[in-house]
Amino acid sequence: MTNAKILVVEDEAIVAKDLEYRLIKFGYTVPAIASSGEEAINKAVEICPDLVLMDIKLKGSMDGIEAAQEIYKRLDIPVIYLTAYADENTFKRAKITEPFGYLLKPFKERELQINIEITLIKHGLEKQLKGNRKWLDALLRSIGDGVIASDLQELIIFMNPVAENLTGWKEEEACGRNSSEIFNIANAETHNTVESPIVKVLQGGTIVELPVGTILITKDGAEIPIDDSAAPIKDDKNNITGAVLVFRDITERKRAIEARQKQIEQEQLVVQWEKINQLKNDFLNLVSHELRSPLSNMKVMIQMIRLSITTEEAKRYLELMESECDRELGLINDLLDLQRLETSSYPVITPDALLLQQWLPWVIEPFQIRVQEHQQTLQINLPSNLPSLFSDVISLERILVELLNNACKYTPTGGEIVLSVNHNPSEALAKIIITISNSAEIPVTELPRIFEKFYRVPNADIWNQGGSGLGLPIVQGLVEQLQGNIQVESSNGWTTFTLTLTDL
Known part of the structure; x- marks a missing residue:
């Protein structure tokens, strides 16, 4: 490596100048010469050389070994010792500082050059390796999956922060422990222990994946559903040196899968329900038609027979038969109306201006006779300034008739029925x-x-x-069709249905 900057640390000026001459001859530059340990550190910080040639015995309180140790710690600059001392104690102290060379004076020129070249190349490779290690370490610690690495003895040698969070073990606690102790896994349903994939990898030398339904049992006993894979770590000769395990928490994925499965099941239920509803509707249409036709015919025949007979008892039975026909026809019509309301196939509403002041008494009039027969009273309260309502007359009439009919049936003898109307023009x-x-x-x-x-x-x-239990569901369906609202409350011996309507 030509043009490398070399700091010479030598307290003998003649020796230092000789080294400088030789280094320049080799093609290196010598930006500075230091004669003490303290000066060597300051010069190294100032010029940041590629290498330091360090004499061990220096002037001052700090020798070359101490100075070399400080320089390497601060700046990661390689050091070659040049010394006349080869005693065991000096060598042991120097060895602790991990020097890149140790040359005894006097040394040959070629020997010095070779040591410098080897040191520069070796330090460059080490620096590159350290950079790669830092990059790999940062990568492993920043990815979203947990990573655990083990050696050939299944002992943990590395864990990233995600693995720490998932297992509950800190890296410093886990390193040196058996991987099965740290990565404790079991079957989610049976809770039987599952063999560590690291063991399988070290035995088989191939990539291994966890079985479906595996849970990780953390240090504090919590259970986390996971999936993972483990792979062998191999050297450049394809020899297995350990195993690496990559795993992740799949709690959210499981929830998403379960939610999707539930959605699919619900969609299937909806499809099945729609099919059932269609079958029900087809059945109701068919049955209603088939039932209504003979009942209508029976009713006509009953009316004709009534006209032709004179016996009062026979007439009474015919009246009962006609009443039963009417009841059956009413039930069938109610079923059809409710089915149409539920399937949005009810006749389209036709809004019209409705003069409530005149129209409501007309609707109530037929019920006056009925309540008198049962000794009930029917009262209507209408304000004098009641405005008209733009609504569907047929639907609204059906709603009021059903509610009044319901009130008549459920009010005891001597009871009261009250119909009141209010409006709020300020809204x-x-x-x-x-x-x-x-x-x-x-x-x-x-x-x-x-x-x-x-x-x-x-x-x-x-x-x-007879009550079919269809009147009020029909009322609710019709109210919704009129974009209104109906509520019911009951207390203090009274039941009140409140119908709220606005112009369509």
């Missing part, structure tokens, strides 16, 4: 609030189920009329 979107109350209380525990299909309040007096 940005004016609301019409219709309440229908009846003097019969529903248990609080039953209220959450009031709009369920086929649900009927237990032990309720329904005036010997």
